[in-house]
Amino acid sequence: MRTSIATVSLSGSLTEKLAAASRAGFDGVEIFENDLLASPLGPEEIRARCEDLGLSIDLYQPMRDIEAVPEAEFVHNLRRARRKFELMRRLGTDTVLVCSSVSPLAEDDDALAADQLGQLADLAQEFGVRVAYEALAWGRHVSTYDHAWRIVEAAGHPALGTCLDSFHILSRGSDPKGIEDIPGEKIFFLQLADAPLLAMDVLQWSRHYRCFPGQGGFDVAGLVRHVLSAGYDGPLSLEVFNDVFRQAEAGPTAVDAHRSLLVLQETVGLSRLPAPVVPTGIAFAELVTPDAEPVSALLGALGFARTARHRSKPVDLWQQGEARILVNTGPAVRRDGTALAAIGLESPDPQGAARRAEALLAPVLPRRRAPEDAPLEAVAAPDGTELFFCAPTAPTAPTATTVTTAPELPGWRADFTDTTAQPPPGTGVHRIDHLALTQPWHHFDEATLFHRTVLGLDAQESVDVADPYGLLRSRAVTTPDGSVRIALSVGAAPTEDDTHAQHIALAARDLVAAARTFQERGGRLLRMPANYYDDLAARFDLTEGELETYQSLGILYDRDAGGEFRHCYTRTVGRVFFELVQRDGDYRGYGAQNAPVRLAAQRAAKLLTGG
CATH class of the missing domain: 3.10.180.10 (2,3-Dihydroxybiphenyl 1,2-Dioxygenase, domain 1)
Incomplete structure (x- = not known):
């Protein structure tokens, strides 16, 4: 299965992150918006650099606070989205991550959220872009994956699907078995992260203590099995916010990240590695x-x-x-x-x-x-x-x-x-x-x-x-x-x-x-x-x-x-x-x-x- 990593998971400039991901063996990357904004390279140059390194750009992220807002605000959001979709076309990527809103303007109205996400998907489709809607664990009104899926399902748009994130799902204690009820083709993207089991605010937990699968206390492998059972065939992608990783050298961190995915694929039966030989x-x-x-x-x-x-x-x-x-x-x-x-x-x-x-x-x-x-x-x-x-x-x-x-x-x-x-x-x-x-x-x-x-x-x-x-x-x-x-x-x-x-x-x-x-x-x-x-x-x-x-x-x-x-x-x-x-x-x-x-x-x- 293809592997990917979000550039936010690594330290350094965007070019350093891309080089580290390529050397470690990843097939693709998620371009985190802040990394692109800080890069001296234009979108076409970043696209060419990824092609030279053998990397696909699998996702552009994040687009925040889009849905369930007053009409005037939504008009502004569509204008913002149009510019980002133009940018994505220059980058050569076709999937954007839209996080559930945390805006104080957001209304607790699933029908409004579905309608506005459908309009966003209409615009995205003009640019050949798919919208992957993700429930943030601290979302203002949408904070669980099944809630996000109900909104996507209600919208019923071919360019609108869901993004599943293991941290957001497992940190809230949600049962991932329900993922199998989502059609595989509507799971547009899968982001993976582990974390130590801590009793703390979920936003701070997410922003500082995520780690790669197998390094924390979450059953990431169990979640992936449910996603595969649903029929998902996209990349396994790592999105890890970690203070230590962002200060460490990008190369070894990328190798460690890819190792975690190799073991994860072995665990869920996607690949076979030489069997472990336990020392005596x-x-x-x-x-x-x-x-x-x-x-x-x-x-x-x-x-x-x-x-x-x-x-x-x-x-x-x-x-x-x-x-x-x-x-x-x-x-x-x-x-x-x-x-x-x-x-x-x-x-x-x-x-x-x-x-x-x-x-x-x-x-x-x-x-x-x-x-x-x-x-x-x-x-x-x-x-x-x-x-x-x-x-x-x-x-x-x-x-x-x-x-x-x-x-x-x-x-x-x-x-x-x-x-x-x-x-x-x-x-x-x-x-x-x-x-x-x-x-x-x-x-x-x-x-x-x-x-x-x-x-x-x-x-x-x-x-x-x-x-x-x-x-x-x-x-x-x-x-x-x-x-x-x-x-x-x-x-x-x-x-x-x-x-x-x-x-x-x-x-x-x-x-x-x-x-x-x-x-x-x-x-x-x-x-x-x-x-x-x-x-x-x-x-x-x-x-x-x-x-x-x-x-x-x-x-x-x-x-x-x-x-x-x-x-x-x-x-x-x-x-x-x-x-x-x-x-x-x-x-x-x-x-x-x-x-x-x-x-x-x-x-x-x-x-x-x-x-």
Whole structure:
């Protein structure tokens, strides 16, 4: 099915928006009037630019406050409409969007509205134009799609149909099943947008918080199924008003938009994509660093051993149990120091996972590798993190003996030559519990959609966390069994001093023992204020001595209906820190209510050290 996007959904000039839509793979665009008015190009030039880019102009919008008005006002409206229809002929587009009136002059008179829309359609027909009448959710008298359709039906004009907008329909809680009663040929256009479920004025909700299908809480796919059942065969078009999107670079936003439509078409059965391949575990997390010494010291204190080195690259493998950390000191070092640059995801079908990612517009990453290196499929996430799809590694048990070569290890692990160093006793860490990735401020919704659709992860509810200097949004994406957990977070606005570093959470069997061992080896844990522990004692009935132990080690605690969660944090190296966690029972959260305390403690530590 053809895809389209309203230019209001993207940032930049009209020419920049058109170029971004074309590069992302859209078939057409809706020209938003303000974009045209601000463009130095004339209508014929815009038409030619779209033709050069392979884009059709599917809709011109919006025409406001037309119907159900006093006669003198309607005469003025027809004059205005004539000029717009002349403009549309120059643009080469044949459909105009007319929104239900919000004018205080509008009368609550369906018969008058039908008569005046019919006269408007008479005029439009002279120019070869169709009128698509849309019910705004905040329309003065017409605010539901079925009401708008009754007026269109009463007018009975061949050049007058309806435009359906998923936001206007779903934000009011209307039942979209009634769409199937509208003849498909009278649905002139379909506009799609999702939105988070918010309790707020619908106009403000619409103007600032729309998002692409799959990023919010609406059942957009269900609505589209009803529209298709009615016989609609026009384009699927996105109309998204979003403050973040309008400030972000147009290119990535357009790619994210088109990805949302690809997944939507798959969901409603309009197309087939390579099937999702859900990862089964975390093969490794890769750190890049200009200085291996502080990272090595931190990993050693955490009980990791440097067990192997890459045959042809300056990359060391540190391991404890099934937790594997790669330390890369090669030339691809981030200017801001140590950073989490790549994640290896264990996959039952690495090639299938890569095909899925590529079909959903994920950038495929070229790899510089020696002929003998294992072929690894890799793509880039929206924040630039490299994602490698790896064949599952062979299980290894913690050992205090010399590490020996294991040529039977599959995939990426075969690229590493084992060391003969004697590993230190571990701290009880046995796997990577989760990874926390701080997103660029304009990529949060895109990242959620990417990880959910490309990787097949389930998205949990978004959580707002109070940071000392703003608000932090966080949303976890996971496999059902928790073998892969990734927490995505973003600040409320861009900042040059972003202390929301990435981190790697390590699962420990006995957190208190792991924390003590870490400290005995010279590791420094983040200290928490005494006020936190006073509050903890008030909220939970902890055993004798438990509270004192937690306070002495900087351990945070949480409990829900499923179980208990204990966690503590190392100091930050570059832009990375580690978290030690212990989950008991069926606790599935991440200690979100402790996050404000942790963030404040990290801010204080940063100020104290000057780093």
